[in-house]
Amino acid sequence: MLQKTWTSLMLLVLCCCSAPAYSAAVAEKVFADYADALLQIKVLEHASGAKSAIGSGFLLAEPHLVVTNYHVVSEAVLFPQKYQLEFLAQNQQKGKLEIVAVDVVNDLALLKTDYKAAKSFQLQQQTPVQGAEVYSLGNPHDLGLIVVPGTYNGLQKHSFYPRIHFTGAINSGMSGGPAVNETGEVIGVNVASAGNDLGFLVPAIALQKLLAKAPVADLKQDIQQQLITNQQAMFQQILQANWQLKSFGPANVPDEIVPFIRCWGTSNVEKDKDDVKRVNAFCNQPEEIFLSSEFSTGRIEMQFEWIQAKDLHPLQFFRRYQQSIDQMNADNRAGEEDVTAYSCQNQMISPVEGLHAKAIFCLRAYRNYPQLFDVAYISASLDHQQQGVISHFTLAGVDQKMALEFSHKFIGAVVWQ
């Protein structure tokens, strides 16, 4: 019995020791096989010839196209007169690249090239198993092309966008590089890192869909269509969901209404000296769609505050209550070229007979993507003299229909018990 245990233990130790050695050998082979098909992508300014952005990319065998992230090449997509794209191969060969198609939602771009590699990448047809070895390739911090071994950990939970959870270090500059299995088949494209060996990949299926898509003449119009379709899909899911409500002080407010919206809460109830008790709940869909270095969209945020006075005169209470609604801000980045200034509407609303709330609805339009808006809403209930509930949401990149339907459902969902 003792001998059996000893043998098992030895085997386990051997496995642990040999795994990295095996992994390193495979990584070396993958890198050696495909080094030619790995490219560094540079965005160059026409006028100065200086680098404006760099990232990684890889050459697909069929069709003969280079794949990278949209956020690597966004400047060349939006300002083709100002920027051009260039690649640098492992053998120091350089050449021009042309944008063929983009998918802003999945952060992918396809580029045309006349560069030929000895061996190009293929996409993996079936989904890998949990724990499978994955090798991420790229060019971190412009230091040269490298390979990072890691593990496939399935699709990211609580995310609207399918993203592979990769346990391995994806660093800045590796964006757009491929993540492959031990035979060199692409399982995903490097897209983001959350630090501490936590990386995210766009699954190969998204890339397959983009490859299958018919070519488009106007990339900007195509981006707008992608944004509209994406927000429609996201909001339809939100609006069709049976919203979970939670008790929040004297009211009911929406909770985690769909799996990709997560909620947290805080309060100051332990601070006895404070003359108002504040309880906060916060929910959001934090994933953004990158449009340019100054402009992102796609976030959803909901926030609630229950504020209750301890022996205050109503006028004193309402002054403190007001302080809670006078600092509302947009949740997404946008430059002056991207959006109009916010216009706000201020109303006293009576969503249900006998209930009153002051509601502020602010709106700005996307200048280059008609039909899309950013919305910020805040309302404060006014029916009680010593307590109130503030409900707030911001939506980024939403069309009028979805924004109005969401507002209707949101206002209706915040109910005083």
Added chain:
Amino acid sequence: MAVIVEVLNKQKKVTERHKFEQPEVTLGRAFDNDVILFNKHVCPYHAKLQQDEEGQWWLEDLSSVNGSFVAGPKAVLAKEQLRSGELCWLGEQALRLYDDAHPVAATLPFSLVGQKLQAMGHWFFILLFALVIAADHIVEIWLTLPKQVEHLWPLRLTDIPKNLLMFCIWPAVLALWSRFNQQESHFLPQLSLTYAALACSAVWGAFCYWLGFNLDGSAVAQVIEVVGYSLILGALFSGNLWLATHWPMRAQIAAALSLALLVNAGQWAALVMPASPFDRSLHYDSRLLPLPFYVKEGRTMQEYEQDLQQLFEQVEQQRLDTDQQ
């Protein structure tokens, strides 16, 4: 015929007025002169005024060190004729001569406004306005000071005398200006007027808070608020100028309104100027009061959604307009 000699200061304001019946009047620093002057550039026996047989007056320089002048830079060599109302200088000391038949300006009747403004200088009014200002401060502290920092009450209360003292500076400046112009200083009426304007602003501010809440922060409420503040300032400056100057009424009102608009320029600019494209923040009216202060009915959901649809159309129009520019 008698002669009237006026001694003027550098601002040409009368400091002394003498009347003589004799045909010769001596002028100088020596104490045996008819008009004894103080200016150290005037000689002890500087000049004399003489009446000829025809009744005309002449200025005769008595070989003075710094000379005498009549209507111009050229010194009087021997004597020079002076007409009634004409200025002459002994060195840099100005004098004016009148004969007793010279016409005088019409009597200025008491003005109701002037009397009211003067009456405002009574301590009762000053105290009343100061109390209104103090009450506004106390209400603001009571509304905003959290219970956990209640010990700061005395400290915050010291702001009241500080503020009241600070707003003494403006009437003091006006009083000094009046003194400088050889007029009555009217410090107390000016102080009372300043405190009255502050008290009116406090009451107007409270009213506009309520109005803004009831009109849902509309542009109309904002315009009314700014117009009100401009009028209060205009009234203050008009009163100030009335007490401090003898300018014509139109000039006083024009100067007061211009000054009021200048002081309120920031508020007007915020109201009139379009939002800056660099401004990423959200501008809205966050004023809250308990529900009984709201006199209208709230919008139903259906009405609210129609309003929101209009907002979408308006923002879309803005986008198209800015694209065209």
